[in-house]
Amino acid sequence: MTISRRALLGAGAACGLLTACGSNTGRGTGGSADGKVTLDHWYHQYGESGTEAAVRRYAAAYGKAKVSVQWRPGNYDQQTAAALLTSSGPDVFEVNGPTLDQIQGGQVADLTALFDGVRDDFNPAVLAPKTYDGRIWGVPQVVDTQFLYYRKSLLRDAGVRPPGSLDELVDAAKALTRNTVKGLFLGNDGGAGVLGGTPLYAAGLSLVTDDGRAGFDDPAAARTLGKLRQLYTDKSLLLGAPSDWSDPSAFVQGLTAMQWSGLWALPAVQKAFGDDFGVLPFPKDGPGGKPSVPVGAYAAAVSTRSKHRAEAEAYVKWLWVERADFQEDFALSYGFHIPARLSLAKKAAKLRQGAAAEVVRLVTEDGYAQPLLWTPTMQSAYQDALSRIIKDGASPDSEMKSVIRKTNDELQRVKKR
Missing domain, CATH: 3.40.190.10 (Periplasmic binding protein-like II)
Known part of the structure; x- marks a missing residue:
């Protein structure tokens, strides 16, 4: 995932x-x-x-x-x-x-x-x-998943609503960046390593279609990935944190108002903040978009x-x-x-209330997994392009066209085996 x-x-x-x-x-x-x-x-x-x-x-x-x-x-x-x-x-x-x-x-x-x-x-x-x-x-x-943590009090003090779209996330991250606190932490590389296909699914796309072709051959892909570059250029992202995205330390220590991390971090976040935090999917982007929650x-x-x-x-x-x-x-x-098992997730006592119950709902309604046909070759090409878009300002359109060609070539090779 x-x-x-x-x-x-x-x-x-x-x-x-x-x-x-x-x-x-x-x-x-x-x-x-x-x-x-x-x-x-x-x-x-x-x-x-x-x-x-x-x-x-x-x-x-x-x-x-x-x-x-x-x-x-x-x-x-x-x-x-x-x-x-x-x-x-x-x-x-x-x-x-x-x-x-x-x-x-x-x-x-x-x-x-x-x-x-x-x-x-x-x-x-x-x-x-x-x-x-x-x-x-x-x-x-078991199911493991990633999602967005946010501090309720910090958003409330800044007059910011929990973002329901990618545009709102970009605006919220900028508004929440104050003094020593950054608005958002997506990892020390700006999200290139951890987000993967999540923004594409949030745009209503996919990595691989049901008929075995690149699922992001659409202008919406470049549009969405360009907004990740905007987060980077707005200086809304926490970069160079002592621990990377999988560790909630940056969030718990107050270095960021929102952080992308995993379900495994929830007990530590809850211990630190009690009820003063919430969880969100990666927000939808565009008219065909939908919330996106990666699972594995x-x-x-x-x-x-x-x-x-x-x-x-x-x-x-x-x-x-x-x-x-x-x-x-x-x-x-x-x-x-x-x-x-869905029945076990529904009845497990530790998952029946609060943020944990909300995560189960998000996974059930918005979860996606990296498809079996998405090979390491495709992953490497896509992730390298995403890094160039976010950190170097490379053209999302040209980068995605290149990745689409490589992905379709690799899918043809895989299907012929």
Whole structure:
């Protein structure tokens, strides 16, 4: 999502990376003393205290197989991409995807059957990029999202309403910039790194259309991105903050009246300000625009190289479809996330009131996820152009025309594979 991870390692480096990880992958021999099969389940290393103990507890509670949890520090995405090319990889693994390469390469199992009777209960925004050719390749675990925090008292004192359009955001940021306080913080690069396609969706566009073409081949794209440049030239943006956008410190310390950050920051913001803050989507722009809220989700996937695919799929269904108690615990007991199941998000006590409830509403009504067909090549071209527009004053129109050409060429290449 706009919430993106590191690029996957190419197949050519697979052997070297596995050697670096050690010859002992931890993979079981396939059985245990009590006759149950052994499944290896890989997770990336979370920074949230208690998460590792929790996933080990979930695994221990499964009665139909012995589940060995591996907590993998370092560059997890590269480790996993390399391991999937071998017979020594995981049976079940957490993935920021699966990627199109993994799906088209036959590395991940089709998990569509696991959703029988419950597919409509999964947040459609995060389920969409797990879906290809009508089949589902990963089970979303939680929903993470980004949005705009604002100080109610600072806006009130300045006579500024919470912005409902991008023009209003530009005006509000300028009006709120006073003395040592800046109006808005979008990251130390002015928003080029974190915003991604969010402004395009706010203009009523998309990154990739349903028929597989660049979804921003429209004058509205240049118009909207030009307004991000205006924020920069107005000197309304906080730049050079001690911590970047993902940390709410700049907002909490009063360096900015509004900040773009994530749901994970909400407990710290609430502790600092009580009820003196609100949350907003990225505001709509233009007559065809709509509020935009980027979302993303790690998923549980099954390797096609697993010697126990049926057992692995049964375990994934048990943990991420059937065990609602574990799913809610994973989302809200060790950090602050939204369960991927709509029914769980609706009833979870920590999400039923205040700003948290508003975020759930925004995600449900306005959430979008980076599409599966949006490859790292497209992302790099777009993000470089966005940086030139915001920081260097490059022409939004010419920059977008170039990105559109590159995107359509890349989409043609991807569809021919």
